[in-house]
Amino acid sequence: MEFKKTSIEGLLEISPRIFRDDRGYFFESYSETLFKANGVKETFVQDNQSFSTKGVLRGLHFQKAPFAQGKLVRVIKGSVLDVAVDLRPNSPTFGKHETFLLTAENQKMVYVPEGFAHGFYTIEEAIFSYKCTNLYDKASEGGIIWNDPTLNIDWNATEPLVSEKDMELPTFEELKKTLV
Structure with a gap:
């Protein structure tokens, strides 16, 4: 497995070693030993999976302390544009984001980590999987509106299908007042 650091501390892109032959493929998607050796020391306690049709945008979501979650995310079927936004007030990259193309083919x-908002846009119908470092708690839900003008995320989506709940999320500037 290759662990690639990004411009945001703690946010990692991981490429598994894939073994392919005429029968298909095999790869290891998680190894506690390898993850710990590469700085991910948290324990995963919950696995989630979602299905989304093409054009769906989910996010940007996070869990507040004491239920903050780190997530290991990947695509099982299809492809998504994945986005993580640094919400750690003392971080030098506070308010910055990174995007990743995750596909069933590239298996990235x-x-x-905890302290990030996360979301994704389905480029094609997708099954999305994520391991979480903490249990979900409805009262700890938080989020930022997907088309926030300050974050200016290029989703490469003209008219995404967004839930009513996600359309009512606050802007980054509104949320920032509660974080600092």
């Missing part, structure tokens, strides 16, 4: 994964 992203480790999104």
Whole structure:
């Protein structure tokens, strides 16, 4: 497995070693030993999976302390544009984001640490999987509106299908007042 650091501390792009032959392929998607050796020391306690049709945009979501979650995300089927936004007030990259193309073909994964908002846009119908370092808690939900003008994320999406709940999320500037 190759662990690639990004411009944001703690946010990692991970490429598994894939063994392919005429029968298909095999790869290891998680190894506690390898992850710990590459700086991911958290324990994963919950696995989630979602299905989204083409054009769906989910996010930007996060869990507030004490239920903050780190996530190891990947695509099982299809392709997505994955986005992570640094919400750690003391971070030099506070308010910055990174995007990743995750596909069933490239099998890349992203480790999104606690303190980040996360979302994705389905380029094609997708099954999305994520391991979480903490349990979900409804009262700890938080988010930022997907088309926030300050973050200016290029989703490469003209008219994404966004849930009513996600359309009512605050802007980054509104959220920032509660974080600092």
